[in-house]
Amino acid sequence: MLRALKLEPERCTGCLQCEMACSFENEQLFNPSKSRIKVFNFHDDGRFAPYTCTQCAEAWCLHSCPVEAIVINARTGAKEVLEDICVGCKVCTIACPFGTVNYNHDTGKVQKCDLCGGQPACAEACPTGAITYVDIDQTGLDRMRAHAQRSLGASA
Amino acid sequence: MGWTRNVMRVNLTAGTIKREPLNMDWASQYLGQRGLASKYLVEEIDPKVDPLSPENKLIFTTGPLTGTMASTGGRYSVVTKGPLTGAIACSNSGGFMGAELKNAGWDMIICEGKSPKPVYLYVENDHAELMDASGIWGKSIWDADHILHARHQDPLIRIAAVGRAAEQGCLFSAIVNDLHRAAGRSGVGTVMASKNVKALVVRGTKGVGNIKDPKAFMQAVNAGKKVLADNAVTGQGLPKYGTQVLMNVINEIGAMPTRNMREVQFEGASKISGEAMHEVRASDGRANLVTNAACFGCTIACGRISVIDKNHYTIVNKPQYWGASGGLEYEAAWALGSDTGVSDLEALTYANFLCNEDGLDPITLGSTIAAAMELYETGLITREHTGGLELKFGSAEALTKLTELTCRGEGFGRDIGLGSKRLCEKYGRPELSMSVKGLEFPAYDPRGIQGMGLAYATSNRGACHLRGYTVASEVLGIPVKTDPLVTDGKAELVKAFQDATSVVDSTGLCVFTTFAWTLNDIQPQIAAACEGDWSLEKLLEMGERIWNMERMFNNAAGFTAKDDTLPGRLLSEAAQTGPAKGKANDLHKMLPEYYRVRGWTPEGEPLQATRTRLGL
Numbered sequence A: 001m002l003r004a005l006k007l008e009p010e011r012c013t014g015c016l017q018c019e020m021a022c023s024f025e026n027e028q029l030f031n032p033s034k035s036r037i038k039v040f041n042f043h044d045d046g047r048f049a050p051y052t053c054t055q056c057a058e059a060w061c062l063h064s065c066p067v068e069a070i071v072i073n074a075r076t077g078a079k080e081v082l083e084d085i086c087v088g089c090k091v092c093t094i095a096c097p098f099g100t101v102n103y104n105h106d107t108g109k110v111q112k113c114d115l116c117g118g119q120p121a122c123a124e125a126c127p128t129g130a131i132t133y134v135d136i137d138q139t140g141l142d143r144m145r146a147h148a149q150r151s152l153g154a155s156a
Numbered sequence B: 001m002g003w004t005r006n007v008m009r010v011n012l013t014a015g016t017i018k019r020e021p022l023n024m025d026w027a028s029q030y031l032g033q034r035g036l037a038s039k040y041l042v043e044e045i046d047p048k049v050d051p052l053s054p055e056n057k058l059i060f061t062t063g064p065l066t067g068t069m070a071s072t073g074g075r076y077s078v079v080t081k082g083p084l085t086g087a088i089a090c091s092n093s094g095g096f097m098g099a100e101l102k103n104a105g106w107d108m109i110i111c112e113g114k115s116p117k118p119v120y121l122y123v124e125n126d127h128a129e130l131m132d133a134s135g136i137w138g139k140s141i142w143d144a145d146h147i148l149h150a151r152h153q154d155p156l157i158r159i160a161a162v163g164r165a166a167e168q169g170c171l172f173s174a175i176v177n178d179l180h181r182a183a184g185r186s187g188v189g190t191v192m193a194s195k196n197v198k199a200l201v202v203r204g205t206k207g208v209g210n211i212k213d214p215k216a217f218m219q220a221v222n223a224g225k226k227v228l229a230d231n232a233v234t235g236q237g238l239p240k241y242g243t244q245v246l247m248n249v250i251n252e253i254g255a256m257p258t259r260n261m262r263e264v265q266f267e268g269a270s271k272i273s274g275e276a277m278h279e280v281r282a283s284d285g286r287a288n289l290v291t292n293a294a295c296f297g298c299t300i301a302c303g304r305i306s307v308i309d310k311n312h313y314t315i316v317n318k319p320q321y322w323g324a325s326g327g328l329e330y331e332a333a334w335a336l337g338s339d340t341g342v343s344d345l346e347a348l349t350y351a352n353f354l355c356n357e358d359g360l361d362p363i364t365l366g367s368t369i370a371a372a373m374e375l376y377e378t379g380l381i382t383r384e385h386t387g388g389l390e391l392k393f394g395s396a397e398a399l400t401k402l403t404e405l406t407c408r409g410e411g412f413g414r415d416i417g418l419g420s421k422r423l424c425e426k427y428g429r430p431e432l433s434m435s436v437k438g439l440e441f442p443a444y445d446p447r448g449i450q451g452m453g454l455a456y457a458t459s460n461r462g463a464c465h466l467r468g469y470t471v472a473s474e475v476l477g478i479p480v481k482t483d484p485l486v487t488d489g490k491a492e493l494v495k496a497f498q499d500a501t502s503v504v505d506s507t508g509l510c511v512f513t514t515f516a517w518t519l520n521d522i523q524p525q526i527a528a529a530c531e532g533d534w535s536l537e538k539l540l541e542m543g544e545r546i547w548n549m550e551r552m553f554n555n556a557a558g559f560t561a562k563d564d565t566l567p568g569r570l571l572s573e574a575a576q577t578g579p580a581k582g583k584a585n586d587l588h589k590m591l592p593e594y595y596r597v598r599g600w601t602p603e604g605e606p607l608q609a610t611r612t613r614l615g616l
Helices: A016-026 A062-063 A093-096 A121-125 A141-152 B024-032 B033-044 B097-103 B141-152 B186-192 B214-232 B233-253 B274-278 B332-338 B345-358 B361-379 B396-408 B419-425 B450-458 B490-504 B510-516 B518-527 B536-557 B568-572 B587-598 B609-615
Strands: A004-006 A037-040 A047-051 A071-072 A079-081 A100-103 A109-111 A130-136 B006-012 B016-021 B057-061 B077-083 B089-091 B106-111 B119-124 B127-132 B160-163 B175-177 B181-183 B195-203 B290-293 B304-305
Touching: A004 A047, A016 A037, A037 B304, A047 B024, A047 B290, A062 A093, A079 A109, A093 B141, A093 B304, A121 A130, B006 B127, B016 B077, B016 B127, B024 B033, B024 B536, B033 B057, B033 B077, B033 B089, B033 B490, B033 B536, B057 B097, B057 B186, B077 B097, B077 B181, B077 B186, B089 B175, B089 B186, B089 B304, B097 B195, B097 B304, B106 B119, B141 B160, B141 B195, B141 B345, B175 B186, B186 B195, B214 B233, B214 B518, B233 B274, B233 B290, B233 B304, B233 B332, B304 B510, B332 B345, B332 B361, B345 B361, B345 B396, B361 B396, B361 B419, B450 B490, B450 B587, B490 B518, B490 B587, B518 B536, B536 B609
Parallel strands: B006 B106, B119 B195
Antiparallel strands: A004 A130, A037 A047, A071 A079, A100 A109, B006 B016, B057 B077, B057 B106, B077 B089, B089 B181, B119 B127, B160 B175, B160 B195, B175 B181, B290 B304
């Protein structure tokens, strides 16, 4: 079963455990500035939102890459950057409508979420369930259940 | 290793900045943050130095776990000699500044001397520079934050700053980072402003590594996170109600200091409680509380984000206060509320916003206003002094107006800015200051919680709950329940809490973890991250060493056993209601025993044998 990261901003407290887990997994350092998932703080509204690559089916980054350094991992569905091939031209960072591919000047390559090969560290680290890794075809299941419950006037 | 091993030394007088290696001998004895920076301070300054002179130093310090994934590992402290007390001051803050500083590659910043003109310190990884602060001097912390973000065109910089109160010499000014997290107590912001430093601006992208055993570290971190999640206080109570979970609990046991500590229960407590912050207001259909929020790396997330009712008289036509911002924590709610007799939740939230906006310690502010209200009642302070303001207990208008004036250093706000000790001396009734060594009490009345009386009397930074929180044992039963109304065994209990807290404050972790964690949960995280022997025994000995070192600094600064006391009110005026009815604090039964278990002389001086044992 393919899975996807499901992000629920209303559960996020802005603790950045996900950013540290991501950078530790990929850089062996606790370094939010190198994280592929980012948490945004909309201060005056009192709201937080984690955001990362949604692994588009028709991935702009993949199609735009002139050297075919971005490939699909058939097992996870993730669009992964092949560091050996990436030339750091940054065209993918322009092509991505969501800003989730970014250049890393330390390596001279781009970096993006690769779902950690099927065990996303961010989801494991999140203390509130704001980031979960669920059936890619059922990301709306919880929301549907909540609405169904409301329409019935049922209790959980 | 945990440490970056880099110390930044900023000579403000000369305008120079140098890197020096962290003293690893000291690090092996004092670990980091509170312990290690206090060691630097006591080695580098004369204990008798005037806290607001260039000869005092101001140290920003992280711990070895700051910036790591250890839950709550985002803390930093500011260590200096405090202007309110004349004692050693260590003030701890969360938010995101500590981790940013560590990510920039620094364990510590030592500021010495005094800049000839207002400056701010800009740090971007290895690059550090003193920059002209003329455009932000005279501005509030919130305005300065906005201006600095615009000037540097970088949304990711982190800012810690002082407000107008500090510039105007208010003695209990805080250093506020990330708009509403604060190194709040004992006037560390006043020291910063006295050095003509308006702000610390940091951007760190180097990451925090050098973990001795990464695999063992992540195992210990994950085990610790699970303990916090499974505990009723850290897993449920604090996320839902914040520290305000305590308001109704402490009121019920008769330990809620009320109206300048004349009473021990507040009739308005439920109206200003954590539960009340969840209630939907009839006026605008919203609750005071918008959400809970975490500091860096924290899996508890006790922070309160609140919104004031736009129709409330305090903020009509003031759109700068219409957005969500840092809401009431228990200490602020108590000091601004019950101690002044004010039960208007919106007014308290507004006063709290002001404390964040201009950097005031809300505990000292509320207590000083409460003392002024009692002086007003006695007729020693009149409307002539206050500019026409009626300082009656329970007056939300008096509270909010005085807070505004204190923030700006205007009118009677200048007198409030002295703190309660100097205010009460000025108006001829020094005994009405509810303070120890010049620092005002926090929210636990020592008549209803006897051990806290001893903890306050002996705290190295003056009356403070964060130096030995025996409330945990006496009220909440953590780690074991003791009777809050008896004094037996409290000397040992206070010592144990003081030593353990000295350890926690030296790690980079938050002391609130200890609602669930003991040192048994913390030790594996330290041992896996840091080089050297970090057994439980060594950590406990280190905690005791830190406590004694701070004590010896204070003794050398001129404090004696006479200063280990409480105001007469708490020693002789019995509680009139609640479970502690008829009881005052029996400090005299605990203090000699405390000196004995500490290995101190009856005059409160560490014995030579104690000093030798601890390597002091």
